[in-house]
Every structure is written in structure tokens, then in C-alpha cells.
Amino acid sequence: xxxxxxxxxxxxxxxxxxxxxxxxxxxxxxxxxxxxxxxxxxxxxxxxxxxxxxxxxxxxxxxxxxxxxxxxxxxxxxxxxxxxxxxxxxxxxxxxxxxxxxxxxxxxxxxxxxxxxxxxxxxxxxxxxxxxxxx
Numbered sequence: 001x002x003x004x005x006x007x008x009x010x011x012x013x014x015x016x017x018x019x020x021x022x023x024x025x026x027x028x029x030x031x032x033x034x035x036x037x038x039x040x041x042x043x044x045x046x047x048x049x050x051x052x053x054x055x056x057x058x059x060x061x062x063x064x065x066x067x068x069x070x071x072x073x074x075x076x077x078x079x080x081x082x083x084x085x086x087x088x089x090x091x092x093x094x095x096x097x098x099x100x101x102x103x104x105x106x107x108x109x110x111x112x113x114x115x116x117x118x119x120x121x122x123x124x125x126x127x128x129x130x131x132x133x134x135x
Contacts, residue, residue, distance in 0.1 A: 093132075100130035 025031055104126060109117040 097130045097132070100126055104130065 112118050
């Protein structure tokens with residue numbers, strides 16, 4: 001038995017070492033497959049992280065653009081409101097001037113005893129108020 005063991009021992013040792021090399025060396029056998037899968041996994045994770053970084057950048061730029069759009073909308077609404085108020089004030093002043101001018105123009109003339117119209121001076125303040133520029 002010992003002679004047989006001595007005869008087969010180098011082959012058994014070579015088989016064990018070969019099996020260990022086959023299983024654990026990263027270039028051959030299952031270890032190579034495992035190494036390739038790890039490499040693919042690392043590439044996939046790197047790609048995923050890159051896409052996630054891009055997506056977060058896109059989201060951030062979208063949020064910035066939306067906040068700017070909101071600010072622009074508020075600014076334009078405030079400007080439109082201001083213009084509407086200015087226009088309403090100018091229209092009110094123009095209506096007041098029109099009333100004063102209408103009162104001056106449509107004033108009933110004064111007649112003398114011979115039924116001739118008499119010239120009268122118009123109050124300069126009322127003319128000044130009527131012709132005062134709006135604004």
C-alpha cells in the first residue's frame with residue numbers, strides 16, 4: 001500500500017494543485033468567469049453612476065430654469081400691473097380734462113339787453129387744469 005501511495009502521491013499532489021489553480025487563478029476556469037462578471041458588473045455600475053449623475057444635473061438645470069421662468073413671469077405680471085395702473089391714471093386725468101374742456105365749450109353764453117352774446121373771459125385756472133399733461 002505504501003508503495004502504491006508513493007507511486008501515486010506526486011500525481012495526487014499535481015491533481016490537487018491543478019484543481020486549486022483551475023478554481024482560483026483569475027485567467028482560467030471558474031475564477032476567470034467570476035473575474036469577467038465582476039468586470040462587467042463594475043462597468044455597469046460605473047455607467048449607472050454616470051447616468052445618475054447626468055440625470056441629477058438635468059434635474060438641477062430644469063429646476064433652475066423653472067425658477068427663472070417663475071421669476072420672469074412674476075416680473076412681467078408686476079410690469080403689466082404697473083402699466084395698467086399708469087394707463088388707468090392717465091385715462092382718469094384725460095377724462096377730467098375732457099370734462100373741464102366740455103364745460104368751457106358748452107357753457108351757455110351771456111347775452112346783453114339787445115340779445116347779442118357777450119364775450120367773457122374763461123377762468124385761466126380751468127384752462128390750465130384742462131390742458132395739463134397727463135402723468
